[in-house]
Amino acid sequence: MNKEVLQQMVEKYGDRATDSLFERSLYARDLAPVPNLLANMLVKTLPDIVVRPENTEEVAQIMQTAFQNNIPVTPRAGGSTVYFDSVPAKSGILMDLNLIKGVTALDEQKMTVKVKAGTTWSELDDYLNNKGLAPKSFPSSAPAATIGGWFCMMGYGIGSMKYGSLLSQVRSIEVVYPDGKIQQVTRDTDPALDWFVSSEGTLGIITELEVEIRKLNKMKHYLLQLPDADEMLAAMQEIIKAPIVPYNMHFTDQECLKAMNALGFSPADMETGCLIGIDYEGDDAELQQAQKIIEGIAGADKKVNPIPEETAELEWEEKFKALRLKRGGPSVLGAEIWLPITNLPAYLNDISKMAKGYNLNLFSYGHVVTPEYATVMTTFYANETQTIKYIFNLSLVKKIHDVGYRYGGCPYGVGVWNSPMIGRIHQVPELKELRKRKQTLDSKGIMNPGKVYRAPLLINPFNYSMGMNVLAGVRKVIGKGW
Ligand SMILES: Cc1cc2nc3c(=O)[nH]c(=O)nc-3n(C[C@H](O)[C@H](O)[C@H](O)COP(=O)(O)OP(=O)(O)OC[C@H]3O[C@@H](n4cnc5c(N)ncnc54)[C@H](O)[C@@H]3O)c2cc1C
Known part of the structure; x- marks a missing residue:
């Protein structure tokens, strides 16, 4: 990268820009441990500079500089992906988006929130929960993953079963294009919203999103132990075709149960069979109906072993600990x-x-x-x-x-x-x-x-x-x- 441009950026953004080798190195990897031998053969992961813009205007200025000087730009938010999605492949500018955060508007009539892209899902959840509201869905990496980061990936996770993909819940986004131009993108604009979902930061930088929200409802959690994968699928299909749609449904196979048990993490101290966790949210009537659905499945089939509800609640509490297995x-x-x-x-x-x-x-x-x-x-x-x-x-x-x-x-x-x-x-x-x-x-x-x-x-x-x-x-x- 041109030394003069680099120096100008360091001067312009002060302590929000760095060319220190130590600090740049922190951005040269994601959660996946990839040996240098392999990574260095294929990509240049060390950025020349890391910049942390605070708002859309700064993002646009940085993009203009990059555009005029042909400098690669890698957007990075929570950095919770594992395929080098937010790690540079060709050095250049690493744009750290974590300072672009906060809710800018809440509309309880339309049930939408406008939120800056670098806000994490847990931060949005906390903000909304205080008002009796909640995001419709979130990834199981919510404490680190950002609203913009999940939209740029596939956007399926907890809550998608009931409320659909994140794309279906987003009404509009603000995008800064590679040449620095800014556009509000909706389903009706050209380009339209769907261009940006799964785009992995390759089309522009998203700085704000308008997202649908829901009422914060009561929840009920269930865990069912099944003898094998065929029985697990049969139970899943019963649950899916029932009139009340679960908020979330997750599963664990026998080997995973054994490994969790060996590490002391098994929710029900189980070593055999498969496990399905089913989480419902809704009003009292919906939750009562959900209970009947689960009792129906568990009662009709001797092969289905319902685990006590307290254990199912514990399992829900652990929903962000998907990487627990790494302890082994x-x-x-x-x-x-x-x-x-x-x-x-x-x-x-x-x-x-x-x-x-x-x-x-x-x-x-x-x-x-x-x-x-x-x-x-x-x-x-x-x-x-x-x-x-x-x-x-x-x-x-x-x-x-x-x-x-x-x-x-x-x-x-x-x-x-x-x-x-x-x-x-x-x-x-x-x-x-x-x-x-x-x-x-x-x-x-x-x-x-x-x-x-x-x-x-x-x-x-x-x-x-x-x-x-x-x-x-x-x-x-x-x-x-x-
Ligand atoms: C324990 C764990 C659980 C996970 N659970 C889920 C899950 O339930 N569902 C799921 O889909 N994924 C999941 N993931 C993967 C990952 O956490 C998500 O995809 C997450 O949404 C990424 O968000 P992030 O802020 O960390 O994005 P980053 O990793 O920083 O970036 C992701 C991609 O988006 C680009 N990008 C980020 N922000 C912007 C922006 N504002 N504008 C333009 N481009 C941008 C980056 O360049 C990169 O290509 C999980 C990961 C872990 C480690």
């Missing part, structure tokens, strides 16, 4: 898959075969986020301090994705690391359209470049597939127990 690590590796729920038993069955083949434990858990789809996380323990073994283990992430793909699934999120599998997420015409949008809004290619649309050359789909299959083959023969 030192690291966990894994894949998150968008999977048709009807294929969940077949998927888990093949995952179990894969675990035997590679002599490792694979733990699966997930959320049912629509009547048809779940996000399924399948993970295993690894040790990032043993670089070579760790790289061999990374090949198993692709193998988990292969199982998901076999059953109609695809990666949930792209960034750098899932970009070789972009063809599994989008059909060719859809991908062409996405690339056209990118070209239209970011003709200079400065917005979060080097990810999402095309994989870096070394891990293009062919190289990635061949390389990972070879590594996995070697891992299978000589790496048992790695």
